[in-house]
Amino acid sequence: MRCGSSPCWRCDCRAKEPKVGEQVRAIYGASLSPDATAFAHIVDDGGYPRAVQRFLRGWRASSSRDVELPVEGPVTRVMHSPDGHWLACEVAPDGGSRTQIWVVTTDPDDRDARRIDAGGEMEDDGTAELIGWDGTQVAAILTGQDGVGKSCLIEPATGNRLVLDRRSAGRLVDSWAGSALIRVGPRGYRELLMLHGLTEISLLPYEPGSTTDAGVILDDHSPRRLRASVDGETKLYQPAKTFGPSSSEGFVRALIRSDNGSDHARLLEVTTTADGVFYHVVAEKPGFELEEFVVSDDLSTVALLWNIHGCSELQILQYADNTLSEPIPLPGPVVGELSISAGGSMVAMTVQGPSQPPTVELVDTRSQEWEPVDRVPTSGPVAAAPTLDTITARDGLSFTAWRYSPPEGVPDRGALIYLHGGPEGQSRPGYSEVFPPLLDAGITVFTPNVRGSGGFGKSFMHADDRERRFAAIDDVADCARYLIDNGFADPARIGCAGWSYGGYLTLAALTFHPDLFAAGISICGMSDLSTFYRNTEPWIAAAAYPKYGHPIGDRDLLDQLSPLLRVDALTAPLLLVHGGNDTNVPVNESVQMADALRERGRTVRYLVFPDDGHEIAKRENRAALAVATEEWLSAAFSAASAS
Numbered sequence: 001m002r003c004g005s006s007p008c009w010r011c012d013c014r015a016k017e018p019k020v021g022e023q024v025r026a027i028y029g030a031s032l033s034p035d036a037t038a039f040a041h042i043v044d045d046g047g048y049p050r051a052v053q054r055f056l057r058g059w060r061a062s063s064s065r066d067v068e069l070p071v072e073g074p075v076t077r078v079m080h081s082p083d084g085h086w087l088a089c090e091v092a093p094d095g096g097s098r099t100q101i102w103v104v105t106t107d108p109d110d111r112d113a114r115r116i117d118a119g120g121e122m123e124d125d126g127t128a129e130l131i132g133w134d135g136t137q138v139a140a141i142l143t144g145q146d147g148v149g150k151s152c153l154i155e156p157a158t159g160n161r162l163v164l165d166r167r168s169a170g171r172l173v174d175s176w177a178g179s180a181l182i183r184v185g186p187r188g189y190r191e192l193l194m195l196h197g198l199t200e201i202s203l204l205p206y207e208p209g210s211t212t213d214a215g216v217i218l219d220d221h222s223p224r225r226l227r228a229s230v231d232g233e234t235k236l237y238q239p240a241k242t243f244g245p246s247s248s249e250g251f252v253r254a255l256i257r258s259d260n261g262s263d264h265a266r267l268l269e270v271t272t273t274a275d276g277v278f279y280h281v282v283a284e285k286p287g288f289e290l291e292e293f294v295v296s297d298d299l300s301t302v303a304l305l306w307n308i309h310g311c312s313e314l315q316i317l318q319y320a321d322n323t324l325s326e327p328i329p330l331p332g333p334v335v336g337e338l339s340i341s342a343g344g345s346m347v348a349m350t351v352q353g354p355s356q357p358p359t360v361e362l363v364d365t366r367s368q369e370w371e372p373v374d375r376v377p378t379s380g381p382v383a384a385a386p387t388l389d390t391i392t393a394r395d396g397l398s399f400t401a402w403r404y405s406p407p408e409g410v411p412d413r414g415a416l417i418y419l420h421g422g423p424e425g426q427s428r429p430g431y432s433e434v435f436p437p438l439l440d441a442g443i444t445v446f447t448p449n450v451r452g453s454g455g456f457g458k459s460f461m462h463a464d465d466r467e468r469r470f471a472a473i474d475d476v477a478d479c480a481r482y483l484i485d486n487g488f489a490d491p492a493r494i495g496c497a498g499w500s501y502g503g504y505l506t507l508a509a510l511t512f513h514p515d516l517f518a519a520g521i522s523i524c525g526m527s528d529l530s531t532f533y534r535n536t537e538p539w540i541a542a543a544a545y546p547k548y549g550h551p552i553g554d555r556d557l558l559d560q561l562s563p564l565l566r567v568d569a570l571t572a573p574l575l576l577v578h579g580g581n582d583t584n585v586p587v588n589e590s591v592q593m594a595d596a597l598r599e600r601g602r603t604v605r606y607l608v609f610p611d612d613g614h615e616i617a618k619r620e621n622r623a624a625l626a627v628a629t630e631e632w633l634s635a636a637f638s639a640a641s642a643s
Contacts (some may be wrong), residue, residue, distance in 0.1 A: 001250065002266065004142055004407060005298050006424065008615065010192060010637075012445065013314060014445070016392075019637040022324075022359060023045070023046075023355065024044070024045070024349050024379065024380035024381070024433050024622070024623070025043075025044070025045040025294045025357065025376065025377075025378050025379045025380065026043075026044045026045070026352075026359070026378055026459040027041050027043050027044070027052075027144065027161060027322065027350075027358065027359055027360050027378060027381070027470070028042055028044070028337060028350040028352075028358040028359075028360065029042040029043065029076075029077060029078060029252060029337050029350065030337065030339050030348040030349070030360040031078055031079045031080045031087075031152065031339050031348075032080065032339045032340065032341050032346060032347075032348050032362075033080050033084050033106070033341075033342050034080065034082060034083070034297070034341065034430065035084065035342065035502055036056070036105070036340065036341035036342075036343075036344040036345060037055065037056055037057040037058055038053065038054060038055045038056055038080075038344040039053075039054055039055075039056065039080075039339070039360075039362075039373070040053045040054070040067070040078045040079075040080060040087050040116060040347055041054065041077060041078065042075055042076075042077075042360075042424035045619065046072055046619050046620075047231060047331065047451065047618060047619055047620070048072065048074040048075070048095065048618055048619075049074040049075055049076075049200050049447050049530070049617060049619075050066060050284070050400040051067035051069075051075040051076055051087070051089050052064055052065070052066055052067065053065050053067060053106065053108065053384055054373065056373065058344070059424040060108075061265065062470065063405075065108040067089060067104055067113075068104075068111055068113065069073030069086060069089060069101070069104075069113050070089055070113060070385060071091055071093050071100065071115075072094060073092045073093040073094050073095055073096070074092050074093065074095055074495060074615070074618070075089050075090065076089050076090045076092055076099060077089070077090040077130050078090075079130060079132060079133065080106070081133050081136065081156070082133050082135060082136065082297070082342075082566065083136055083140075084106060085105060085106060085136075086103050086104070086105060086106065087103065087104050087106055087235075088102070088103050088104070088116075088130055088133070088138050088156070089101070089104070090105070090128070090129065090628060091100045092613060092617070094581050094610060094611055094612075094613070094617075095579060095581055095609075095612035095613040095615070095616075095617045095618055096579075096581035096582070096583060097127070097537065097581070097582060097583040097584045097613050098125075098126070098127035098583060099118040099127055099128055099129065099130075100115055100117055100118070100128055101115065101116050101128045101130050101138065101140055101154075102114065102116070103138065103156040103307055104117055106152075109380060110233065111597065113346070114156075114159070115387050116138060116140075116154045116155075116156055116159045117140060117154070118136065118159075119159070122345075124584075125144070125145040126142060126143055126145060127128075127142075127143050127522065127537075128146045129140070129141040129143070129171075130138055131151075131172050131174070131175075131460040132174060134153050134174075134175040134176055134177075135177075136155075136156070136204070137153040137154060137155055137156070137162075137251065137440075138151075138153065138154040138155075138156055139151075139153055139170070139172055139174070139175045139500050140153075140154055141240055143452060143539055145166055145171075145538070145569055146322070147537070147538030147539040147542060148166060148167065148168050149167065149168070149169070149170050149171065149172075149249075149539065150163050150165070150166045150184060151163070151164045151166070151170065151171070151175075151180065152164065152172075153175060157163060158549060160218045162356075162501070163184075163489075164180045165195060165452055166194060167182075167184070167333070167541060168539070169184060169185070169186065169539060169542050169543060170182050170183070170184055170185075171183040171425070172308040173192060173213070173214060173215050174215055174216050174217050174254075175217070176217040176219075177217075178195045178196070178197065179182065179194060179195065179217050179252050179553050180194070180195040181184050181193070181194060181195075181215075181216075181217060181254060181256075182195055182316075183212075183213055186379065186542065186543045186544070186545055186546050186547075187424065187543045187544060187546060187547050188209060188424070188458075188461060188462060188465070188546055188547060189208065189210075189211070189546055190206075190210075190211045190212060190213050191204060191206070191210070191212045191260075192212045192213070192215050192256055192258075194254070194272050196252055196272065196456065199638065201272050201277060201556065202277075202488075202501075203215075203254070203256065203270045203277060203279070204258060204260045204261075204268075204270070204277075204279065205260070205261075207260050207261065207315065209396075209458055209462055210258065210259050210260040210261075210358070210458060210482050211258070211265070211458065212256055212257070212258035212259075212610070213258075214257040214292075214293070215254050215255060215256035215257065216254060216255050216293075216294075216295045216300055217252065217253075217254045218253040218254055218255060218295070219225065219252075219253055219299070220411075221381070222239050226260060226423070226455040232508035238265045239242045242607075249251075249487060250273070251271070251272070251273050251274075252320040253269065253271045253272075254269070254270050255267060255269055255270075255282065255293070255295060255302070256268050256269070256270055256290075257293060257629075258270075258292055259289075259457070259458045262266040262284070262412075262460075263457040263458055263459055264284070264285075264286070264287065264288060264289045264290075264291050264516065265289045265290045265291070266282075266283065266285075267281070267282045267283035267290055267293055267302075267304065268281055268282060269282050269286070272436070279329060279593075281430050282302075282317070282322070283302075283307050283315075283324060285305055285313075285318060287457075287458075288306050288307060288308055289306065289307040289455055289457070290304060290305070290306060290307075291305045291306060291312070291336070291455070291489055292304075292305040292336060292337075292338055293305065293309040293338070294338040294339065294340040295319070295349070296340050296341065296342060296343060296344030297342040297343075298342060298343055298344060299318060300316060300317055300319055300320055300321075300343070300344045301315070301317070301340065301343075301344025301345075301365055302317040302319050302363070303316055303317075303338050303340055303347045304316075304317060304324075305335060305336065305338060305349075307426075307455045308389060308402065309388075310334075310388075310400070310402070310427065310428040310429060310455060310549030311334065311428070311429065312330060312333065312334055312451070313327045313330075314327060314328045314330055314335060314349075314363075315327055315328065316328065316347075316365045316511050317373040317597075322594045324611070325368075327365065328600045330351065330369055331361055332350050332351040332352055332356050332428045333351040333352075333353045333385075333428075334351070334352050334353060334428050334429060334430040334431070335349050335350065335351050335352075335356075336349065336350050337349060337350040344365060345364065346362055346363070346364060346365065347362065347363050347365055347367060348360055348361070348362050348373075349361065349362075349363070352430045352431040353385070353429060353430065353431060354383040354384065354385055354386060354404070354429055354430070354431065354432070354435070355361055355382040355385070356378070356382070356431060357379060357380045357383065357433075357436065357568055358378065358380075358430075358431055359372075359377075359378040359604055360373055361373065362379070365566050366461060371397040378598060379494055380431070380433050380446045381436035381437060382436055383404055383435050383436045383439055384404070384405070384407070384443075385429065385516070386401060386402040386403055386404045386405075386429055386439070386447075387402070387403045388400055388401075389401050389403050389446075389482070391448065391475075391478060391479060391480075393451075393471070393474065393475050393478045393483050394474060395471060395474075396450060397463070397471075397475075397503045399448060399449055399450055399451060399453070399456075399460075399475065400445045400448070400449050401427065401446055401447060401448035401449065401479060401482075402427055402428075402429055402446075402629075403446050403447075404435055404442075404445040404446075404447075405439070405444055406438055406439045406440070406442045406444060407439065407440065407552055408592045410439075410440065410442045411440075411441050411442050411482075412444070412490070413442035413443050413493070413637050413638075414442070414443050414489070414490065414493030414494065414495065414518070414633065414637035414640075415443065415445075415446060415483050415488060415490075415493065415494050416438060416443055416444070416445050416446065416491035416495045416496070416497055417446045417447075417448065417476060417479050417480065417483075417493075417494065417495070417497070417502075417635060418434075418435075418445055418447045418497050418498060418502070419447075419448070419450070419476065419496070419497070419498030419499075419500065419501075419502045419505045419506055419605050420499070420501075420502050421498070421499050421500030421502050421503075421596055422452070422453065422454065422500070422501050422502075423452040423453065423454065423464060423472070423500070423501045423505075423547065424453065424454040424461055425453065425454060425502075425536050426453050426455040427447035427448060427449050427453070428452045428455075430457035432623060433623075433626050434598040434625065434629055435508070436628070437626055437630040438629065438630055441630055441633075443495075443630075443633055443637070444488055446479060446483060447487070448475065448476070450464070450472050450475035450476060450505075451463035451468070451475055452465075452469075452472050453470060460639070463492050464545070464547075465547055466547070466548065466549045466556060466557065467549075467640075469548070470512075470561070471562055471601055472505065473509055473510075473512050473513075473597060474506045475529065476496065476506075476508075476509040476513070476578045477506060477509060477512070477513040477516055479492050480513070480525075481495075481516075490535075491516075492518060492537075492638040492640045492641070492643075493518050493622045493640050493641065494517055495517060495518060495519035495520060495521070495534075495572075495633050495636065496509050496510060496519075496520050496639070497519075497521035497522070497523070497629065498519050498521075498523065498525065499520065499523040499524055499525070500523070500525065500614065501525070501526075502523075502525070503523050503524055503525015503526070503585075504522070504525040504527070505524040505525075506518070506521065506522045506525060506565070507522050507526075507527055507574075507593065509562035510569075510572050510574065511536070511563045511566035511567065511569045511570050511571050512566070512569075514570060514571050514572065516517040517572045517576075518573075518636050519572050519573050519632060519633055519636030519637070519638040520570075520572050520574045520575070520638060521574070521576075521577065521629055521632060521633075522574065522575070522576050522577070522593070523577040523578075523587050523588065523616070524578055524579060524582055524584075524590075525585065525589065525590070526574075526585055526589050527562070527563050527564040527589045527590065527592055527593040528562040528564040528589065528592065529558040529561060530547070530551055530555065530558050530559065531563050531564075531588065531592065532560075532585065532586075532589060533588065534550040534551070535586040535589075536583070536584060537583055537584065540584060541643055547560070549561075563593070567593070567596045567597065567600070568600065570597065570602065571602065571633070572636070573602075573603035573604070573605045573635075573636045573639075574602070574603070574605075575599060575604075575605050575607065575628065575629075575632045576594050576604065576605070576606045576607065576615065577590070577607045577609075577616075577625060577628070578590040578591075578606075578607075578608050578609070578610075579608075579609050579612035579613040579614055579621075580609060580610035580611070580612065580613075581610075581611070581612060581613040582606050582612075582614040583611045583613070583614075584613075584614040585614060587608065590606060590608075591606065594606040594637075599635070605632070607624075607625075607628055609624075
């Protein structure tokens with residue numbers, strides 16, 4: 001099955017054979033300067049991922065500098081300020097789940113870096129999330145140990161802050177000129193509120209199960225941003241167009257992404273006035289999800305990314321006259337992390353695929369020509385393009401999976417079902433440094449999107465909520481049956497692995513369907529949903545209730561779904577992997593499973609990375625994980641063949 005995107009990136013799927021032992025180098029997360037003469041991005045090629053500033057035009061063209069921060073840990077986000085003077089960086093000390101915000105100037109000769117989120121409850125046990133900029137102030141969410149988030153604007157030079165909103169499970173989405181968009185609600189039940197002065201406005205009618213989670217405030221009779229123009233002269237950009245009663249007090253306009261009123265996310269324009277809220281559909285693609293969008297600050301241009309069976313499709317909307325371009329051919333199957341220049345002439349994005357580690361590329365929105373930007377090519381072990389299969393579950397529900405086959409001529413050694421996180425994540429044909437060594441060893445890799453996965457509409461995403469999770473566990477078993485029935489796997493040599501929720505689902509599959517699996521690998525997975533709730537970050541627990549069940553009211557359900565309480569059934573050799581600084585899924589989730597299996601005399605190994613967290617972000621740790629995965633499965637499959 002093909003995705004239907006143009007051109008089909010699969011055409012040359014066998015031209016480049018997978019390589020083994022290459023050092024991975026990836027770049028991603030670009031942020032364009034407002035005048036498109038420079039950008040910043042993240043480089044992952046050794047140690048923790050770091051921020052790098054690059055210059056495209058002018059006398060510094062083709063030069064770069066590492067952004068030096070006095071803290072050890074991966075940079076998770078970097079963003080240019082609206083005036084081009086600052087870079088704000090989000091960093092996770094020691095790879096943990098809690099982050100800090102640091103700022104530096106864009107002058108390469110200025111090496112001063114300052115942390116702007118510290119103080120009060122944030123000093124030791126809080127987390128800070130970088131959201132964006134409101135004029136010359138950093139927009140951020142500061143969450144204390146109590147789980148209450150403060151949506152703030154912070155002056156980068158002084159650290160002075162203005163609190164816009166304070167609530168549990170509240171998340172700042174965008175802020176401009178005294179208005180703010182705040183996301184509220186748990187996972188799968190989210191909506192956006194507009195804060196304007198003392199007024200709090202719900203933007204869309206209440207619809208249980210819908211998700212409205214991204215938005216950009218366009219204007220409220222003020223220019224959107226103060227930016228630097230291409231020639232370096234600072235000027236104000238005026239709104240490209242105005243809707244609604246412009247004389248009405250409290251007029252605010254925004255673009256938002258929502259599946260409210262539809263099964264799939266689309267782009268809506270919302271206008272709030274003293275007379276009420278008005279909205280209309282700006283762009284939609286029936287049957288497919290709007291995944292991401294960005295708006296230029298002169299409001300002339302909107303870049304849209306659609307999710308087509310897991311592949312990406314890019315379109316450009318000329319917002320002044322609502323002209324939508326044909327899909328722009330992409331240099332890879334999976335694209336994300338859009339960034340747009342102030343005038344809308346340039347869009348930066350992260351591009352990746354099975355044979356292409358993440359890299360940043362730029363596209364001219366007018367000519368649609370691409371401009372690769374990295375002088376040192378991305379590198380790493382690669383895989384051929386996968387095949388998109390469709391599986392029919394035992395209850396008749398259909399879902400898809402990407403099947404990666406070993407290189408031609410490599411003897412079959414077994415098959416691995418690899419499960420994504422979330423559960424609202426999605427298996428896509430992106431880059432993996434874990435898969436190529438497995439394929440070279442003769443192990444087929446199967447990455448399904450079982451019920452509950454994102455990218456297929458809200459009905460499918462809610463199909464595993466609470467008591468429906470038993471069916472999602474059965475989906476994993478049905479994947480194994482599919483591989484066997486179609487000759488893709490030997491029944492005696494099938495493994496199951498996954499990260500985060502995928503790690504949990506792996507443990508669940510091994511305990512609910514133990515006869516199907518010869519090996520398992522759980523990476524940062526939950527083993528007992530009750531202990532997970534008790535020990536995870538409070539804001540993570542609060543958001544998870546509709547998905548898994550409430551730790552008090554649904555205790556019996558959580559016990560029935562917890563692999564640790566079914567550990568007697570688990571017989572397959574199990575590798576448990578965890579980051580020592582993980583506070584999302586605390587390390588005890590792996591420790592207690594390892595202890596229980598050892599007590600029962602089962603084959604188990606516990607691999608912990610003490611200098612990493614939930615993402616396993618450090619380059620050397622990821623390389624060690626790839627080696628451990630291949631060795632564990634090869635040994636287990638060899639033992640199964642000999643028995």
